[in-house]
Amino acid sequence: MKKLVIYMFLAVLPLIANGQALSYKTIENIFYYDTPTTDRSTYMQDQNLLDIQYPEVDHKVPVVIWFHGGGLTAGKKEIPSALKEKGFCVVGVGYRLSPKVKAETCIEDAAAAIAWVYKNIDRYNGDSSRIFVSGHSAGGYLGLMAVMDKSRLEKHNLSSDMIAGLVPFSGHTITHFTIRQERGIPGEQPVIDKLAPLYHVRKNAPSTLLITGDREKEMLGRYEENAYFYRMMKVVGHKDITLYEMDGYGHNMTEPAFPLLVDFVRLKSKID
Known part of the structure; x- marks a missing residue:
């Protein structure tokens, strides 16, 4: 499924209000698990953190949660520069x-982070009814799993239906x-089980x-597995997937x- 890539330049410009660029604040290293300090391991304290950039406005704005890539073995939290100062909250x-x-623990962490954002983002001018989950590669996979597998957010007494949108970049759907x-299975051997977004199509x-790279340049079958996910979502009756x-x-x-x-x-979000 080839698509022309044509962008509106407006998408890459800072949002302007009343003729002036909006002012933004960044808060870093917020621990997102609702557990007492004594229950935190040193590793959790180092890793289970998020950063927020938000506009200083008098109304609620959309929220983008961004999960970094790195194969579930590397990488660190980030707020991509391309998402900064676009008129909404960004959570890295x-x-x-x-x-x-x-590696399954990474999915638990992703769900915990989404739950924290839903419960707390209003303090940073974020609109909990307009939360979009995104990420690249492993981050795209985590976003998909945390939302498509409804049990993940249900553990936090939340419904995944409250998520406004999913935008994985080159994420695994298998x-x-x-x-x-970890199971001794090579990368060339596909598996679809409960730890695959494809298992949870609805x-x-x-x-x-x-969004994926070119099928001839991507990692092993990454475009094709996304295309299969797309097709199966259509088959089960999903009306809004591209x-x-x-x-x-x-x-x-x-x-x-x-x-x-x-x-x-x-x-x-119906933003002009």
């Missing part, structure tokens, strides 16, 4: 990594290769925008994809 999430924890590696999932293939770009396709995410958030 850190999470524990394999092999210090089982079981993640690091989880398969009609009532949030609005979804799937797949973009970034022609000429490989797995590291974030820069040309960010404007699509920004436009998606503005469109779904």
Whole structure:
């Protein structure tokens, strides 16, 4: 499914209000698990943190939660520069990594971070009814799993139906290769089980925008598994899902994809 990549320049410009650029604040290293300090391991204290950039406005704005990539074994929390100062809150999430924890723990962390944002983002001018979950590669997989598997947010007494949109960048829709590696399964051998977003396709999932690199340049079958996820979501009756293939770009396709995410958030949030 080839798509032309044409962007509106507006998507990459800072939002202007009353003829002036908005002012933003950044808060760093917020621990997002609701546990007493005595229950936190040193590793959790180092990893289970999030940063927030938010505009200083007198109204609530959309929220983008961003999970970094790195194969569930590397990487650190970030607020991508392409998402800064776009008129909404951006939350960069850190999470524990394999092999210090089982890779499935990363999904638990992702769900805990989303739950924290839902319960607390109003303090940072964020609108909890307009939360969009995104991330690159492993981060895209985590966002998909935390939302598509309804049991993940239900553990935090939340429904995944409260998520306004999912925008994974080159995320696994099959079981993640690091989880398969923990089981002694090679990356070329696909698995679809309860740790695969594909296992959880459903009609009532949030609005979804799937973005991958060029099928000839991507990691092992990454476009094709996203295309299968897209097709199965259509088959079960999902009405609002789109797949973009970034022609000429490989797995590291974030820069040309960010404007699509920004436009998606503005469109779904009805922001001009």
